[in-house]
Every structure is written in C-alpha cells, then in structure tokens.
Amino acid sequence: MRKTMLAAAAAVLVAAGAAGQARAQQMRDDMHGAAMSPPAMSAADLRVALNNLLAEHVQLGSAATSAALGGRTAEFQAAAAALDQNSVALSKAIGLVYGADAESAFLALWRRHIGFVVDYTQGVAAKDRAKADKALQDLTGYARDFAAFLSSANPNLPAPVVAELVRTHAGGFKAIIDAQARGDETGAYRALHDAVAHMQAIADPLAAGIAKQFPKRFAM
Amino acid sequence: MRHSLLAPLALMLVCAVAPGAAALSGAANGRARTSAPQARALTGGAQATVAIHTFGFRPDTLVIRAGTRVTWRNDDAILHTATSGTPEHPDSAFDGVMEDAGRTFSHTFERAGTFSYYCSRHPFMRGVIHVTSTGDVP
Numbered sequence A: 001m002r003k004t005m006l007a008a009a010a011a012v013l014v015a016a017g018a019a020g021q022a023r024a025q026q027m028r029d030d031m032h033g034a035a036m037s038p039p040a041m042s043a044a045d046l047r048v049a050l051n052n053l054l055a056e057h058v059q060l061g062s063a064a065t066s067a068a069l070g071g072r073t074a075e076f077q078a079a080a081a082a083l084d085q086n087s088v089a090l091s092k093a094i095g096l097v098y099g100a101d102a103e104s105a106f107l108a109l110w111r112r113h114i115g116f117v118v119d120y121t122q123g124v125a126a127k128d129r130a131k132a133d134k135a136l137q138d139l140t141g142y143a144r145d146f147a148a149f150l151s152s153a154n155p156n157l158p159a160p161v162v163a164e165l166v167r168t169h170a171g172g173f174k175a176i177i178d179a180q181a182r183g184d185e186t187g188a189y190r191a192l193h194d195a196v197a198h199m200q201a202i203a204d205p206l207a208a209g210i211a212k213q214f215p216k217r218f219a220m
Numbered sequence B: 001m002r003h004s005l006l007a008p009l010a011l012m013l014v015c016a017v018a019p020g021a022a023a024l025s026g027a028a029n030g031r032a033r034t035s036a037p038q039a040r041a042l043t044g045g046a047q048a049t050v051a052i053h054t055f056g057f058r059p060d061t062l063v064i065r066a067g068t069r070v071t072w073r074n075d076d077a078i079l080h081t082a083t084s085g086t087p088e089h090p091d092s093a094f095d096g097v098m099e100d101a102g103r104t105f106s107h108t109f110e111r112a113g114t115f116s117y118y119c120s121r122h123p124f125m126r127g128v129i130h131v132t133s134t135g136d137v138p
Helices: A002-012 A022-033 A044-071 A073-099 A100-125 A131-151 A159-181 A185-213 B001-009
Strands: B026-029 B042-043 B047-050 B061-065 B066-072 B080-085 B089-096 B104-109 B113-118 B126-130
Touching: A044 A073, A044 A100, A044 A159, A044 A185, A073 A100, A100 A131, A100 A159, A131 A159, A131 B080, A159 A185, B047 B061, B047 B080, B061 B066, B066 B089
Parallel strands: B042 B061, B047 B066, B061 B126
Antiparallel strands: B026 B104, B066 B104, B080 B089, B080 B113, B113 B126
C-alpha cells in the first residue's frame, strides 16, 4: 500500500536539471525572510530549496527533542527557536506561490504538527502512554489536514498520496524520539538519516506539483 | 526538569485572539456559488458568501446589513466548521459543520453587531462579521 502511494508520488515528480548552488542558496535566503518580488526561478531551484528546508526541519526537530529529553535547556531553546524559523521560512515559500492568506494558514497548520510532536515527546518522557497515543492520533489527523491543504492549493498533489507521505514522516520522527528516549544514540542517528532522506519524497513531488501548476514562474 | 523544557515549544503555537460575540438563527442548505475570495467584502444585499479555501475563511472579514443570510461554502476536502465565538470563548449562536468539499452552511444575522467565528477543528481559522443596522450600509 505504502509502496503504491510512494509510486504515485514519484509519478508527479518532474525531472529537472541541477541548480547552481549559489542560486539555490539565494532562494533559500529569500525564503528565510528577505522581501522577494515574484521570482523567475527554475523548477530545479524550487526543488532544491524545498529539499533543504524540509531536511532542515527534521534535523532541527531532532536536535530539539534530543535536547529536551536530555534536559539541556539552552540547547533546547536554541534548537526550538531555529526550528520555528525554519517553519516560518517554509511558510514564506508557500506564500511566495499561493499568497499571504495561504502563508499564514500553512504556518498555523505546520506549527500544529510540531505541537503534536512535542506532545508525543512529553508523553514518552513521562512514560505517559495515553498522552503519547493521543499525540500519534493527532498526527494521523494532521496528515489528513495537511494533505487537504496542499490538495486544495494544488490539484496536482492528490490528498491520499500527500497524507501517506506525511504519515511516513511522522512515523520516521517517532522512531527518532523513541531511540533518543531509550538512550540508543546509534538508533537515533540511523532513524534521523532515514527521516531526512524521506523528506525528498515530500519535497520533490511538492516542487514538481507547483512547477506544473505555474509553469511560467518555474521554468523547467 | 526535562519535562519543563518541552513547554516553551508549545508556546510557539499560540494564535491571535479575536473578540467573541453572539448571533442568531442558522440552517444547513444546498450548494452555493460565489465570486473569488477577497480580503474584505461589503455587501448590501440579503445574501453573502464566505468561501473556505486552503484552511482560511475568504473573506475573513465581512460587512453586511442586518437580515443578511451568510452562506459558508467548504472548498477544502476536509471537515471545517463555522462556529460562533472564539476557541477561547465559544458561544452557541451557530455551529455549522461542513464535512467535505461542496458542503455549505447558512446563517441569517438579524441584528447589528460584531460576530466572531472560527473552525472548531482548526482553531487558527477565524473570521469576523460586522453587521450594521438596516440602512447603514450603502
């Protein structure tokens, strides 16, 4: 089933040429806060920027949960702040394409799933099974919400496919937290590697779907 | 100790709060059509429409005359509601549940005032309707 979903996601992936690293960095900087008029960028630039932002999302999230579970206050605060900056940057990327209303809705929705991960981490830390299970249920519901959001914004992104990809992301992050909580550093980093790699399965179809929807703005 | 470190992250999830208010009668109905969403609308007619698209009420601020029937139309493929009040202070004036894309909910605002509403499933989705006395809106 999951393979079917991933295959469907791959079907929307459009091949693109390699982007120049400087250009990709420029777009990433733009998404991190600078004012930006409607850009003329390549589909490859978009794909690289989204891959970077989503990979960063997992890495910073892992840093935050590791610090929280380890009781490292200063590190946690820095990681959480950086994670939220990443969320804002992602929302700006959405806003560049779909406008300010979609940007604010995306940011609120995105922050919700981080809240559910916080709930799960708290449940694991406190050995509160009910709280952890509730958080997992919320993440499953969130996957449907997030998929509906993207599908509403872009008909090239089928909701069931997106939902499955998000559920996989949530499962991957759960594996990171579980390993961190039991002190399995090797397992945590293995899970982190897998979770970061999986973000490409979200970033690539997302970029491809946007480029297909706006072919003049995102040249192939 | 370590549990307390998780709390600050939750604080980042706080959304802006809009003032709450009450309203009057509501009813479910069939499909409705409307023009493209806008940031703010002023309508002097007896009908107005709010589209729900990409997790937002569009327009999120509406100015209408008393007696206007407002119809919310869900364009997202997920359940949304138009629930009167705010998440912090809900009231029972109306609570329209639109399970999927194409579903609508209507409510007639009979008296003047400012009426906040939100989506109970996605509390960050908020809107407000300013109802003027009959004749106040050009």
